[in-house]
Amino acid sequence: MTPPPGWYPDPHAPHRQRWWDGTAWTEHRSAPEAPAAPPPGGGAGRTKALVLTATGVVLVAAIVTGAVVLGGGDGDGTTTRTASTSTVEASSDAPEPTPEASTPEASTPEASADDPAVVEDQLNGVTFPLLDGWVRPRHVAQDDVVMTTDGTYDCPAGVGLCRHGMVFSRTVTANDEKSPETLAKADISEAADEAYDRDSLGRELYGGLKSHQVVRSGPVAVAGRAGYLVRWRVTTGKGPDGYVQSLVFPSSVGTESPVLVRYVFDAGEDGPPLADMDRLTKGIRPFGDADTGGGVGSSIGPTD
Template sequence: MSMTPPPGWYRDPSAPHVERWWDGTAWTEHRRSPEATTPQQPYAQPQFTPSTPTVPLGTGGSGASGGSGRAKAIALTAAAVVLVAAIVTGAVVLRGDDGDPQTQTAPTPTSSAPTSAEPSPSESSSEPSADDPSVVVDELNGITLPLLDGWARPQSVTETDIMMTTSGTYDCPGDDGLCRHGTVISRTVTSNDEKSPETLAKDDISEAADRAYDRNKVNQRPFHGITSHEVVEQGSVAVAGRTGYFVRWRVKTEAGPGGYVQSMAFPSSVGSESMVMVRYAFDAGEEGPPLADMDRITKGIRPVGDEGTGGGVGSSIGPTG
């Protein structure tokens, strides 16, 4: 029976000295050094621990001697069967770099392989847990975001890159549907090879505004579209010890109070240091979240496992990535 592990960092089958991101269906191009983590296997490897079969004791005389010989033969046969089974199950199906399944012999693990159907997470007491009520973990991009009062982990949302939303929903003022007063999105920039945070943020802000207040992914217009926008603020920003750039717009919509949208780009501190884009969408008006929450969340973003490295607008700019 085929068992597909959940998204996470696992030992790269083509380069065992590094870890690679498995998105739940295929390998991505994200890699990182495994020094700070416990290596993982993308597929659990069943283990067999041979045990000596229970041999009935003889009753003495020639009958006891014959029983002992048969018991030894049974024990040897059972051990041979277990050994063959272990060798056969040593072949695991791994997905190669080209995405096609291929059969490979399982490498000799450096530590005991997990016996459950799912790979065990990297063990590090300093890394935040997904159960930590104070943060949200973006494991792919190697960052954590603070979960402020009034914010919650995403529930009943179809977009996988939404990291948090404001609590509760309301009826959208435009097309039928439910809206939220605030969302925060984190995603990896894969559309191009641009490395300038300023260029990326300026190019992204229009798309971020359209997705939040014009037409959503299911082709609905919850606010009947954007009528105008203006740049409120833009500039360099330190994010998780990295130099980034942000652009913030105030948008007005056909229906509803409009809102504020921000695109913020910075290099990741893990793997190949791909560019990361964090998007904010806050409804304007009394029902929307405080605009200061954008800066508070930005300042509280940390690299996974490094609670002392922060940032924020006005902070000392960290090392360029």
């Protein structure tokens, strides 16, 4: 179940390659076409390899993703915050990147050879179901994007392009904390901030995040392991409100570092069904074992 040593897309910078020693990530990073062997000399403090520079100029336009709201809030309180997430997409008149250029697509999650409706996240040892209305990311500059809703729309504030839904998957490596509950509760505020307040240029594409309400939290079985999720309903200044969810569970590969999956859904009839959050969570499987749904934590579920 553990990927062999080699170069893989960096979970925190998919446009770059990072050396996996068969057990854990090293500090070696390189371009996608780097040789299939680690750089000479060992140690965690080695100089990072330079990222391959694209051989053309691609015009880009800002894109921001939202969250999805269905029904009334059944949560346990409302808190005022501010927050927003932006992504970048090639403009319609920009040239198509050449195969040798470093592009977001070069590290896009791949379809399974056995099931094209499954997206593989080999580094975290899981697969995701590709539901109707969802596509693999194209020209998305944000890190760790697993899938997005199909198409874009003009952001409510009149600047940039937004998406109705995005799903992210990343490895938690910032600290020694391993508790899914602690990590999910700590991440949800940052997830909301990055989704609905200001983008990297300081623009409030949704008019800012005005408040949030916890509508769901609790333990949940993910890929046969005991995880934890926290879901917020957020209120924005302009356009649709939304839902943001942080889900954390132990990886089944390598050092079993926690895996963080973020969901950002726009509200309203144009956004993806809120039920897709549960369908995606239920459909996460250990890599190479698409039929596994039980195991540790298989009998637990989130509390409303």
